[in-house]
Amino acid sequence: MAGRPREFDEDKVLEAAMGAFWDNGYESTSLADLVAATGLHKGSLYQAFGDKHSLFIRSLKRYLSDVRAQKTAMLAAAESPLSGVRGLFHGFIDMADAEEDPSKGCLAVKAMTEMAPHDPDVQKVMEEHMAIMQRSIQSQLEKAQAAGELGLEKSPEMVAGLLLVFMNGLATWANAGASAAEAHDLLEGQLNALL
Secondary structure, three states, X not given: OOOOOOOOOHHHHHHHHHHHHHHHOOOOOOHHHHHHHHOOOHHHHHHHHOOXXXXXXXXXXXXXXXXXXXXXXXXXXXXXXXHHHHHHHHHHHHHHXXXXXXXXXXXXXXXXXXXXXXXXXXXXXXXXHHHHHHHHHHHHHHHHHHOOOOOOOOOHHHHHHXXXXXXXXXXXHHHOOOOHHHHHHHHHHHHHHXX
């Protein structure tokens, strides 16, 4: 006998839970917060997603998938491979600045700095995400080399890694109160040095 079909949109529930975790941080997000954000009863929430930690992991994966989809769209819309890389990183600053509350920072950076050091599940999710991001940016830089936009003496793998490390540091700094204009200026200096 089949169970009753779910009466909610799993994707919308994950998005709502993601918002609660993003607003409050993992530790400070209570079950009551998750119930209020998702509109599900405690039993339905746990039956569908497991415990709070499992829900956070699913929400984090959803967030990171959204980030990668935005990245892919930015690169696809670019006039050239190198302009795509530049636009991608500047675009991340613009997206963060456009948030209703930019001070809440990037959920990925929060997960990496606050949870990954002591949570193997979060660490694994973040390592996989960063590896996907690095390969994607490296591929774009290889295209830039093939198009003559980037010198052959540059290592696309190294440049991609350095840019991602820089962006994570920049996001942390911006979360501490730096303005989008300051972040753009610093990023442009780093891009000019590396590219």
